[in-house]
Amino acid sequence: MTLPHGTTAPPFIKGPVPLAFLAVLFSAVLVLLGAGPAPAAGGEEAGNSCYSCHNRLGGRLGLPAKEFHGSVHREAGLTCVSCHGGDAGLPDEASMSPRRGFRGKPSARRIPEFCARCHSNIAMMRQYNLRTDQFAEYRTSVHGKLLYERNDPNVAVCTSCHGKHDIRRKTDPQSLVFHTSVPATCGRCHADPALMKPYGISTSQLEDFGNGVHGQILYGKLAGKNPGIAPNCATCHGIHGATPPGVREVSNVCGNCHGAVVGYFRESAHFTAIRDGGGPKCVTCHGNHTNRKPTLKVFSGKGPGECGSCHEEKSRALEFAKNVRDLLAGLESNLDEIRNDLSEAGKSGRNVLKLKSAADSTRFKLIEAGPMIHAFSIERILPLANEANGYIRQARQEIRNIQEEQRQRRAVTAFAVTMLLLIAALLAVKVSLLPKAPPPGEGNEEDKN
Ligand code: HEC
Ligand code: HEC
Ligand code: HEC
Ligand code: HEC
Ligand code: HEC
Ligand code: HEC
Ligand code: HEC
Ligand code: HEC
Ligand code: HEC
Structure with missing residues (x-):
């Protein structure tokens, strides 16, 4: 998947292959014209003066060369020139002459267009199977609007979320936009009170998200749940069209x-x-x-989001709320009892299959109730409540059967034990009436020698 390489002098030029030589010359000309991403050479190879000079420099001028190492762009065969223009064949700073197509460093405001030169180019991106709508979407986002309409320099541009010279594929766990890393990337700004102060919006999203079920799953804190199925900030807000x-x-x-x-x-x-x-x-x-899943208090409370915050005492809505609360609380406590009986019965080695199946069916009804409550209709919930109560009655009956069986077994055992004791007593009486037997003979002792 690499782009055609251009201006290194490949060994075959020495041989009699003028067509190949012309091809190399042609692509070199393309590079000089700054047409597309045709690279000058592999990013770090000799002959790329941009890389070799900048790699020797310290601080902000040296960092790009060092960071470029792990970049998806380098992997794709792009070089410094692909983005910045210039002539990597010249050894000195003349390589950075505007006459050589050098574009320099884009200002923050120019970055989206700078990246879009390639990423909105359908012909170029098709070969990588990448979408080309990032820039178009970005312009519709809160970030893009503030950038273009108000010249606001604090908003996210492409490099705020993707990095600069170390941009990686979204599937690379080191990428800033890897599924589980997105919250931290957004949080770098949205959890920064100084940065957010002028806008008057809260900075608690990152922390709140981490405390909810989605965050717990995304950060791998709920055992057995796959982080891949939880939403991150961009799932809800849109990836490039980040809007509430x-x-x-x-x-x-x-x-x-x-x-x-x-x-x-x-x-x-x-x-x-x-x-x-x-x-x-x-x-x-x-x-x-x-x-999070609310606790049962939501039905009886008056706090924000609780039913009583909008509904009057004695309204149909609060009547419904009370019924549902009672139903759920009842199901849960019944289920707890059944589970206790189940584990007791299990310990005694009884056949508990029927009881287990009734307990499972009750549990499934409780699981079904979770989504169904959202119809906020008693007609919807009643049949489910009836079915659940049916399973609870079955379970109760089964517990009674098991207890009855246990009682019967105990009676049989008690009877058998009494009989055995009686027989033993009779035998003892009988033995005591028999004539005394002689003590064991000495012959046995002799056998052992
Ligand atoms: C001989 C060393 C050398 C070579 C070769 C070189 N640079 Fe530079 N580059 C520098 C120095 C020094 C600066 C800082 C110059 C300044 O700030 O005026 C710089 C600045 C830059 C900047 C930042 C410009 C800005 O506006 O702040 C970019 C981007 C850049 N170089 C890219 C390139 C590219 C692309 C190439 C190859 C075509 C290249 N450089 C070749 C030494 C070099
Ligand atoms: C994918 C495009 C891309 C490639 C490839 C690329 N750069 Fe850059 N470069 C940028 C962007 C965008 C910026 C501006 C980042 C910013 O906001 O500071 C930048 C900034 C710079 C700066 C200025 C740094 C500063 O902090 O002021 C230098 C120097 C530079 N690049 C050198 C290089 C060199 C050397 C290479 C090759 C090893 C290279 N770049 C490859 C996109 C690229
Ligand atoms: C607010 C943060 C943010 C900004 C700004 C942003 N991106 Fe992204 N970008 C993401 C996230 C998050 C993903 C990963 C999406 C996913 O997991 O599917 C992504 C994915 C991508 C991809 C991979 C292909 C795709 O579309 O899924 C490309 C290419 C890309 N972005 C380019 C850009 C460009 C170009 C810009 C600037 C015009 C930009 N991004 C601005 C967050 C951002
Ligand atoms: C000279 C053309 C060019 C420029 C300019 C450019 N890119 Fe790319 N970019 C590419 C190509 C080509 C790929 C595909 C690499 C691949 O899939 O092998 C790519 C890949 C990416 C990916 C990885 C997509 C994925 O698979 O998840 C991201 C993210 C990305 N670019 C962001 C940016 C950002 C941000 C900028 C601006 C700072 C930028 N690119 C500038 C050509 C370019
Ligand atoms: C470089 C800093 C920065 C990064 C990174 C960033 N944002 Fe923002 N974002 C801002 C600024 C500044 C605003 C403007 C705040 C405003 O107008 O209320 C904003 C606004 C928003 C808004 C609109 C808030 C409102 O209701 O006014 C949403 C939603 C948003 N960002 C989501 C995200 C998401 C999701 C991510 C990560 C994928 C992200 N942002 C990454 C700086 C950033
Ligand atoms: C990308 C998928 C996805 C999106 C989008 C999503 N969720 Fe979730 N949500 C999940 C997953 C997965 C769980 C965990 C379910 C489980 O425990 O099996 C979950 C759990 C929950 C829970 C807790 C349920 C429980 O049993 O503890 C609530 C409440 C919730 N989500 C509400 C929302 C709300 C409100 C939205 C929209 C603002 C939303 N979700 C968007 C995937 C998503
Ligand atoms: C499950 C979906 C979901 C997820 C995940 C999510 N958000 Fe939100 N976000 C929302 C909703 C819904 C709103 C409120 C929109 C409204 O009031 O119109 C909101 C509002 C916001 C706002 C506006 C200010 C505010 O607090 O009301 C910002 C900024 C924001 N979210 C950033 C983030 C960031 C950063 C993350 C990741 C850490 C994130 N969101 C994750 C759904 C989500
Ligand atoms: C943000 C305000 C708000 C909250 C919170 C709220 N509701 Fe409602 N509810 C309404 C509105 C508005 C209606 C439609 C108008 C009406 O019937 O009162 C409604 C209607 C209903 C109805 C239909 C009433 C009827 O007469 O048929 C039921 C049932 C109901 N809500 C139950 C609940 C329950 C249970 C909760 C708590 C889990 C709750 N509501 C929380 C605003 C709210
Ligand atoms: C009026 C308040 C209210 C509204 C509006 C509401 N929910 Fe719920 N939601 C609840 C209550 C109460 C429960 C807990 C039910 C229980 O204990 O079984 C719940 C439970 C859930 C659960 C966990 C379900 C389960 O399987 O146990 C999810 C997921 C969920 N809601 C998502 C949503 C989504 C998505 C929406 C919007 C389409 C939404 N809720 C709208 C009150 C509400």
Whole structure:
């Protein structure tokens, strides 16, 4: 996947192959004209004066050469000249003459266009199977708008999120935009109070996100959950079109992963109310960034996002809330009891398959209830409650069966033990009535010698 190499003098030039020589000359001319990414040579090879001179320099002038080593651009055969222009064949600073196409260092404001020269070039990017909409999307983002409309130098440009000379593929774990590294990359600005102060927006997103279920999964803190399935900042805000998701988009964004929840939610009075401008959205109840499953207190509380914050005492909504709370609390405590009985019965070696199956079915109903609650309708929940109660009755019956069986076994055992004791007693009486037997003979002792 490397681009054609150009201006190194390959050994075959010495041989009689004038066509190849012409080809080399032609691509060298292309480089001089600054057309596309045709590179001068492998980034660090001899003959690239930009690299060799800058690599000797210290500080900010030397860093680019050092960092370029691990870059996807170097891997693709690009060189300093591909981005900066100039003539890497000249040994001194004349190589950086504007007459040699030298573009210098782009200002922050110019960087998006600087990168887009290649990344919006469909013909060039097709061979790498890369999208070409990053710049177009960027311009629609909050960052891009502030940059172009207000000349704001604090916003993110391409290099803020990707790095400068050490840009890597998004699939490279060292990349700043690797799936699990994105929060830290956004957080470099969004968690910086000094930088964010003029805008008056909070700087808690990174921390909040880390405390929610999504962050816990992304950072590998929930055992058994794959970090790949959790959203990072860019999943919700858009990758290059970073904008706060609007009302409609939020439920769409969440719905990409929580399809079942959104399905029920669309049936609800809340969804209708949102369209009319006033209902609770996903994030009203779950928070923007600390996304968690609420505790049962949400149904009875009056705090932000809790049902009582919008609904009046004795309203149908709070009646529903109370019913659902009672249902969930009941299911949970029943399930706990069944689990206890199950583990007791398991210890005694009884056959607990039926009990286990009733417990599992109850648990699955509880799992189903999670998304279904979002229909906020008692008609939806009732059949599920009835089924769940059916399984609980089955489990109860099974526990009674097991206990009855245990009781019977104990009775049988008690009977058998009594009988054995009786027989033993009778035998003892009988033995005591028999004539005394002679003591063991001495012959046995002699046998041992
Ligand atoms: C002989 C050493 C040498 C060579 C060869 C060289 N540079 Fe430089 N380069 C420098 C020095 C010294 C500076 C700082 C000059 C200044 O600030 O005026 C510099 C500055 C730069 C800058 C920053 C310009 C800015 O606006 O701040 C870029 C970009 C750059 N070089 C790229 C290149 C490229 C591309 C090549 C090859 C075509 C190249 N250099 C060849 C020594 C060199
Ligand atoms: C993918 C494009 C790209 C390539 C390839 C590239 N650069 Fe740069 N370079 C940039 C950009 C963008 C900046 C401006 C970054 C910034 O905002 O400071 C920059 C800045 C610089 C600067 C100024 C640094 C500073 O802090 O002022 C120097 C010097 C430089 N590059 C040298 C090089 C050298 C030498 C190479 C080859 C080893 C190279 N660049 C390869 C894109 C590139
Ligand atoms: C606010 C941060 C941010 C800014 C600004 C940004 N990017 Fe990205 N970029 C990302 C993230 C995050 C990904 C990884 C997306 C993924 O995992 O699919 C990415 C992916 C990419 C990719 C890989 C291909 C793709 O589209 O998925 C390219 C190429 C790219 N960006 C180029 C650019 C260019 C060019 C600019 C400037 C016009 C830019 N980016 C600005 C965050 C940013
Ligand atoms: C001279 C053309 C050129 C310029 C200018 C350029 N790139 Fe690239 N870039 C490429 C090519 C070609 C690739 C594909 C490498 C590959 O897939 O093998 C690439 C790959 C990338 C990738 C990796 C995409 C992935 O697979 O995840 C990112 C990110 C990226 N470039 C960002 C930038 C940014 C940011 C800038 C501006 C500072 C920039 N590029 C400037 C040509 C360029
Ligand atoms: C270089 C610093 C920087 C980086 C990196 C950065 N941002 Fe920003 N971002 C800003 C600034 C500055 C604003 C403007 C704040 C404003 O207008 O409220 C902003 C605005 C935003 C907004 C709009 C906030 C609002 O409601 O006003 C969102 C959303 C956002 N950024 C998301 C992200 C995401 C997601 C990432 C990472 C993929 C990211 N940003 C990376 C600096 C940055
Ligand atoms: C699960 C989706 C989701 C994730 C993940 C996410 N956000 Fe948000 N973010 C939101 C929503 C929803 C809002 C509120 C939008 C609104 O009020 O219109 C928001 C608002 C914001 C704002 C505007 C200011 C504010 O706090 O209201 C910024 C800045 C922001 N997010 C940055 C980030 C950063 C940085 C990350 C990663 C650490 C991130 N977000 C992760 C959904 C998400
Ligand atoms: C990229 C996929 C994705 C997106 C987008 C997403 N989530 Fe999640 N979410 C998950 C995964 C995966 C889990 C963990 C589920 C599990 O425990 O199996 C989760 C868990 C949750 C939980 C906790 C559930 C529990 O059982 O503890 C809540 C609440 C939640 N998400 C709300 C939201 C909200 C609100 C949004 C939109 C603002 C959203 N999610 C966007 C993937 C996503
Ligand atoms: C009016 C408040 C409210 C709104 C609006 C809301 N939820 Fe919930 N959500 C809850 C409650 C309460 C629970 C806990 C139910 C339980 O304990 O089983 C919950 C549970 C969840 C769960 C965990 C489900 C499970 O499997 O246990 C996810 C995921 C979730 N909500 C996502 C969303 C999404 C996505 C939206 C927007 C489409 C949304 N919620 C809208 C209150 C709400
Ligand atoms: C942000 C405000 C808000 C919050 C928080 C909220 N709701 Fe609502 N709810 C509404 C609005 C607005 C409506 C539609 C108008 C109406 O019927 O009162 C509604 C309607 C309802 C309805 C239908 C009422 C009917 O008469 O048919 C139920 C049921 C309901 N909500 C339950 C809940 C529950 C349970 C919670 C807590 C988990 C909750 N709501 C949290 C605003 C809210």
